[in-house]
Amino acid sequence: MISCTRKIEFDAGHRVVDHHSKCKFLHGHRYVLEVTAQAEMLNDLGMVVDFSLIKNIVKGWIDDNFDHNVILSSKDKILGQAIAEYTGQKIYYLANNPTAENIALHLKMEVMPKLFTDSSFQIVKLKLFETPNCFVEV
Amino acid sequence: MISCTRKIEFDAGHRVVDHHSKCKFLHGHRYVLEVTAQAEMLNDLGMVVDFSLIKNIVKGWIDDNFDHNVILSSKDKILGQAIAEYTGQKIYYLANNPTAENIALHLKMEVMPKLFTDSSFQIVKLKLFETPNCFVEV
Amino acid sequence: MISCTRKIEFDAGHRVVDHHSKCKFLHGHRYVLEVTAQAEMLNDLGMVVDFSLIKNIVKGWIDDNFDHNVILSSKDKILGQAIAEYTGQKIYYLANNPTAENIALHLKMEVMPKLFTDSSFQIVKLKLFETPNCFVEV
Numbered sequence: 001m002i003s004c005t006r007k008i009e010f011d012a013g014h015r016v017v018d019h020h021s022k023c024k025f026l027h028g029h030r031y032v033l034e035v036t037a038q039a040e041m042l043n044d045l046g047m048v049v050d051f052s053l054i055k056n057i058v059k060g061w062i063d064d065n066f067d068h069n070v071i072l073s074s075k076d077k078i079l080g081q082a083i084a085e086y087t088g089q090k091i092y093y094l095a096n097n098p099t100a101e102n103i104a105l106h107l108k109m110e111v112m113p114k115l116f117t118d119s120s121f122q123i124v125k126l127k128l129f130e131t132p133n134c135f136v137e138v
Numbered sequence: 139m140i141s142c143t144r145k146i147e148f149d150a151g152h153r154v155v156d157h158h159s160k161c162k163f164l165h166g167h168r169y170v171l172e173v174t175a176q177a178e179m180l181n182d183l184g185m186v187v188d189f190s191l192i193k194n195i196v197k198g199w200i201d202d203n204f205d206h207n208v209i210l211s212s213k214d215k216i217l218g219q220a221i222a223e224y225t226g227q228k229i230y231y232l233a234n235n236p237t238a239e240n241i242a243l244h245l246k247m248e249v250m251p252k253l254f255t256d257s258s259f260q261i262v263k264l265k266l267f268e269t270p271n272c273f274v275e276v
Numbered sequence: 277m278i279s280c281t282r283k284i285e286f287d288a289g290h291r292v293v294d295h296h297s298k299c300k301f302l303h304g305h306r307y308v309l310e311v312t313a314q315a316e317m318l319n320d321l322g323m324v325v326d327f328s329l330i331k332n333i334v335k336g337w338i339d340d341n342f343d344h345n346v347i348l349s350s351k352d353k354i355l356g357q358a359i360a361e362y363t364g365q366k367i368y369y370l371a372n373n374p375t376a377e378n379i380a381l382h383l384k385m386e387v388m389p390k391l392f393t394d395s396s397f398q399i400v401k402l403k404l405f406e407t408p409n410c411f412v413e414v
Contacts, residue, residue, distance in 0.1 A: 002239055007271040016321055021328070036275075045154055046235035051272040052159070097322035101278055133283040134327040137312075140377055145409040174413075183292055184373035189410040190297070 003038040003124065004048040006055050010062045013070040014098040015079075026070070026079070031100075032129035033062070033107070039121040049121045057115050071098040100130040104138045141176040141262065142186040144193050148205040152236040155211050164208070164217070169238075170267040171200070171245070177259040187259045195253050209236040238268040242276045279314040279400065280323065282330040286343040290374040293349050302346070302355070308405040309338070309383070315397040325397045333391050347374040376406040380414045 013028040035058050039048045071092045072080045080091035096102050104126050112123040129135040151166040173196050177186045209230045210218045218229035234240050242264050250261040267273040289304040311334050315324045347368045348356045356367035372378050380402050388399040405411040 002243065002274060002276040004239065004274045005272070019321060023326075042237075042239055045157060046237040046240045048239060048274070050161075051268070055271075099318075099322040101280065101318055101324060102322045105278065130327070133331075134281070136278060136280045136324070138278040140381065140412060140414040142377065142412045143410070180375075180377055183295060184375040184378045186377060186412070188299075189406070193409075 001038055001040070002042070002048060003036050004051065004054075005034050005036040005125075006051050006058070008033045008035065008055060008059050008062060010067040012066050012068070012092075014072065014103075015076070016097050016099060017073050017075055018097075029130050031066075031103075032132075032135075033058070034125075034127040035112075035123060036125040036127070037116075037121045038124040043120060049118075061111060061115055065092050071103060073097045100128050100134065100136045101138070104128040104136050108138050139176055139178070140180070140186060141174050142189065142192075143172050143174040143263075144189050144196070146171045146173065146193060146197050146200060148200045150204050150206070150230075151208040152210065152241075153214070153217075154235050154237060155213055156235075167268050169204075169241075170270075170273075171196070172263075172265040173250075173261060174263040174265070175254075175259045176262040181258060187256075199249060199253055203230050209241060211235045238266050238272065238274040239276070242266040242274050246276050277314055277316070278318070278324060279312050280325060280327065280330075281310050281312040281401075282327050282334070284309045284311065284331060284335050284338060286338045288342050288344070288368075289346040290348065290379075291352070291355075292373050292375060293351055294373075305406050307342075307379075308408075308411075309334070310401075310403040311388075311399060312401040312403070313392075313397045314400040319396060325394075337387060337391055341368050347379060349373045376404050376410065376412040377414070380404040380412050384414050 009030060009032050011028060011030055013026055015026045016023040035054050037049050037054060042048060069089055069092055070083060071094060074093045074095055080093065083089065084091050094102055094106055108126045116123055125137065127135055127137045147168060147170050149166060149168055151164060153164045154161040173192050175187050175192060180186060207227055207230055208221060209232060212231045212233055218231065221227065222229050232240055232244055246264045254261055263275065265273055265275045285306060285308050287304060287306055289302055291302045292299040311330050313325050313330060318324060345365055345368055346359060347370060350369045350371055356369065359365065360367050370378055370382055384402045392399055401413065403411055403413045
């Protein structure tokens with residue numbers, strides 16, 4: 001089956017609670033997200049889905065929630081509140097540690113289904129680069 | 139099973155007939171094509187197939203047909219003829235819109251089977267980047 | 277299932293015995309290896325496995341065996357001994373030609389199982405770039 005993929009980048013801070021090494025420090029990454037859609041048939045224009053539709057919808061959500069923000073575990077609310085009070089930003093909390101794995105799973109399982117309800121294609125895969133040398137796929 | 143992949147680049151113009159936005163304008167891309175071959179067993183040299191054999195055969199076809207050319211829908215022959223009369227090039231027509239999806243499908247279903255008849259390996263996948271941020275896989 | 281991948285680079289020389297063209301000459305590449313691990317469940321930190329654990333273990337082995345070394349077929353011991361006598365390096369021999377395919381298979385089948393005995397994740401895929409335009413997957 002044919003698939004199409006759109007790459008979207010964003011900058012976000014995070015930290016891994018209970019990590020034994022420097023991942024426990026608050027830091028940031030230039031994340032690169034690849035969103036892959038698949039369809040049984042191409043649409044009338046000859047596309048799985050317009051690349052720009054994926055970009056606009058996903059980038060809209062990313063810009064509103066992740067980009068130039070901090071993603072924290074919900075166990076990290078004391079830190080999050082300290083940051084939010086000082087900068088005025090709305091911290092994005094995940095149920096667990098904001099590892100690349102958990103960020104990708106959250107996007108795949110909870111965010112994408114809400115963003116894409118059109119049944120002509122499905123979001124079948126996400127690839128999330130935490131750095132140019134480290135990525136996860138779900 | 140083991141696979142080997144060769145990347146090949148080309149520059150081509152296209153437009154998407156009936157697109158609601160700027161993809162309907164004649165424009166061009168630096169396409170990047172990844173051709174993946176798979177074999178049950180490695181050959182005597184220890185290869186699925188020599189990378190340079192894929193490159194020579196596919197790049198030969200690409201250079202003769204797609205590179206520095208315009209790929210158009212067969213519904214776009216009036217435009218194609220106007221260009222061809224002016225420049226002398228031989229426009230490449232697809233049955234439908236020259237989206238990344240249709241270009242990749244055409245290469246996979248019609249071109250590759252003619253280029254590779256050696257039964258020791260199969261072309262199992264094509265990945266076609268329309269831009270560094272947009273690609274299809276078939 | 278979710279996977280995580282760590283990219284590791286190394287420089288090594290090789291040659292392909294009996295190749296009809298210039299691959300028979302001793303030469304070198306900047307190899308890029310992508311090591312993909314998969315797990316049924318994420319660990320307590322929310323990871324398949326810490327990216328840095330894969331890097332440290334695999335890069336340790338790569339640095340000790342492949343990086344700044346020459347990888348040769350065991351049929352190529354006369355050449356290997358001539359080099360080793362002159363430079364003092366410990367040539368790395370494979371049973372067959374050191375093609376990208378055979379290097380990747382050797383890493384996947386023989387090296388990885390010895391490096392990773394933790395049963396909480398498996399090394400499910402290796403992708404090895406011989407050049408930026410040529411890679412194999414196993």
